[in-house]
Amino acid sequence: MEFKDATLPEIEAAVREAHVAFLSYKNLNGKKKGEFLRAIADEIEALGNSLIQTAMQETNLPEARVVSERGRTTGHCRMFAQLVEEGSWVDARIDSAQPHRVPAPRPDLRKMLVPLGPVVVFGAANFPLAYSTAGGDTASALAAGCSVIVKAHPAHAGTSELVASAIRKAMIQTGMPQGVFQHLHGAGFEAGQALVKHPLAKAVGFTGSLTGGRALFDLANQRPEPIPVFAEMSSINPVYLLPESLAKNFEKTALLLANSVTQGVGQFCTNPGLMIAVDNDDLKKYIKRLGEEIIKTPAGTMLHQGIANNYHKRMAESLAQKGVSIEAQATDAGNNRQGRATVVSVSAKDFLKNPLLAEEVFGPFSLIVKCADVNELNLLAARQHGQLTSSIIGEEAEIEKFQSLLNLLREKAGRLIINGVPTGVEVVPSQNHGGPYPSTTDSRFTAVGTDAIKRFVRPVAFQNFPNSLLPSELKNENPLNVFRLIDGNWTRDQVK
């Protein structure tokens, strides 16, 4: 199916409509927004098999994966519905007036979070459902009370169009302001750039390449009025394999990592692209076992030709670097849209000399860095860029001896994992899918979990407001029964 790129007048109209819709949508209570988000989930499910088939056709993802991604998408819509229905997410704070304070009386002051405005969301290539049209960015922005303008990813424009139709149905069903959700196509950069530069756009959510994310970040910061961009971009998710554990569990660890590297043809932002270990006989055994698994992995069709081409190019580049050698590679299926699982290795010395080796190879690829000793392993950690995740495979007593490594890794990543793999991102309040640059453009926020809503809100304080004029969340009688910090105490009580 072909979709026409949005023209500049269409983009202008979309943002203006999103702006007008925002001015009424922002005032809807949590119950209404919750209904809308639940209706979106229901309507996505009502698309039934046609959505699954379209997504499979456009992305070559297997049915089980698309079905599970749909579950994740409807799941986060309902999770955000629940969050805003309950209402305490607005982080209400109340400090009572002290009319008799000397030298000057203290006014009544109350504060809560309010939405930023229209948010531009870019569909992600690697998650046609969970990080695209009704993905985490859209769901969290709508939950916050923002209107949303989605720029569909051209690689799965049909899937995006179907999901957009579901959202439009949900809008009508639940009586949402017209224009609160906008959906545009654009194969080139122009549409996205025009959206980010539009004066009425107030924030941006993006998941994709470092080049793309940084370009949008720069564009947004160069505006007369800069706006926040949360771009989730590039991470190689180092896994540190500690020696005692490797000696004991090389086989179990090899199976765990082989599965994580090759899952979904390696097309996850949390793919473990780097393994770091001390070079010894145990590591040899580990690599041998890992290689056996890698070799027998059937080559998988990648999401689109561009991603496949990039994988082949970046892999060839890596292989051409000094000291890099192939440890194991799956058979070439003779189809240039397929990605062969590949594990290569290099010495720590060569790795440290060559910044290119620290760049992401998006696909079922991992680089094993062989360290002379534990000191070199620590040095490797110190030299890492910002990451979404860092993992340690080690015995509990062994990790106790690596406290300085743990201390250091906290500065390098948004999520630390012990004896597990980075793939598999739970959608829960304690999730942090973010991290220092270049994994994201702002390490203070997450793209997954309930806190993703914080990217799209700002506090507003209300001073000396009569009760009648306060937002419900801040009224004395607490009609929404939300949790509030009143004069230093968290409570659901009324203001006395």
Next chain:
Amino acid sequence: MEFKDATLPEIEAAVREAHVAFLSYKNLNGKKKGEFLRAIADEIEALGNSLIQTAMQETNLPEARVVSERGRTTGHCRMFAQLVEEGSWVDARIDSAQPHRVPAPRPDLRKMLVPLGPVVVFGAANFPLAYSTAGGDTASALAAGCSVIVKAHPAHAGTSELVASAIRKAMIQTGMPQGVFQHLHGAGFEAGQALVKHPLAKAVGFTGSLTGGRALFDLANQRPEPIPVFAEMSSINPVYLLPESLAKNFEKTALLLANSVTQGVGQFCTNPGLMIAVDNDDLKKYIKRLGEEIIKTPAGTMLHQGIANNYHKRMAESLAQKGVSIEAQATDAGNNRQGRATVVSVSAKDFLKNPLLAEEVFGPFSLIVKCADVNELNLLAARQHGQLTSSIIGEEAEIEKFQSLLNLLREKAGRLIINGVPTGVEVVPSQNHGGPYPSTTDSRFTAVGTDAIKRFVRPVAFQNFPNSLLPSELKNENPLNVFRLIDGNWTRDQVK
């Protein structure tokens, strides 16, 4: 007193030391950080009269103001001490493992806020104590667990040096890591630019001009690794005078506003630089009464010659604009470092045609915009830039009829005030001293109140960690007794 500008090698050494100090300081518990912050407050008080005299001499602020600013400074140091001693600010979240979940088990996931790293703080011209060396930026960054590098404001370098000596004493007394606080001088731009560009600097706090703040913001965003800048810059704090209230209370309102405009020679970021009202006889009476107060205000000596020169230049520029006329002006004291209180007026039509009139005139100056009717008043509101505050003076029943104005102003400001003035910023949890651009560079954060700490922290998730390796705030037994979101419920309970 003369202070030598920091050289590039001195800047390099300061940031490196701050980085090394950070790596141990970040792990100190809240009790230790609290001791440090309380010792800073004590040592500032121990400076006694020499601090007050130095600040008065350097800034020409009157004694009462400097004493009260010292109280605010020691007050926020102790407020942040209390915040970190209690500990719940880390926003701990715990989602328990579900080992038997199908199709895949759910891992144990826990999250909390951790400090960003070394923070560069720029002393503010207009707050030699409360927004300079031990100001809100420094106190909140230290509370977060960040090390701090202060670039002293050259206009009160001696005051800054004294406060720095107090902080150094507090460091030694409480056994803080050497280098956790660094203090540099720099009269030109070079030192500040070098600090913001340094790869080991991880965030910036700034209070000052739009030009200065935007330059630092741009510089930080152009780094290979961009870092967050919270710059509080430019706000004219519109006050909307509604007609019914003005008819009834013109005298009371005039006294209130005259005091707010002239307080501290108008050198507050919350100075009410714009008053907007419907042009009628009541407004004339208001302006007359306001003028009587303005004229009798003694001209005050401004903070430094640069600010005074800028005030005279910007005032002359405003007066030269089409349609602008002087309503009242205090006597010229014949000293070019003094600022004469001045109120001018313009029609809404002329105001709307001339963007220069919406720019800040830093000093005891306010522009009254006369609207033909309520529609024009609403239009004026719609055209405002982002502000720290917006105020409405109106009868409660009257404001009910201006719901759309209230709705609109929420998009324009970080704090809304009813029947009060923007000056006077309470340091409480419900404070929001921030707002849409150009009032700050990121409307999602505040520079005042306990939430100021959020500018300098980021979440880290800990997946599948053995209890022994978790930070104290996340351990099962909750040794610090902090509030945590455990499986969806806020509680101080242990994890069962």
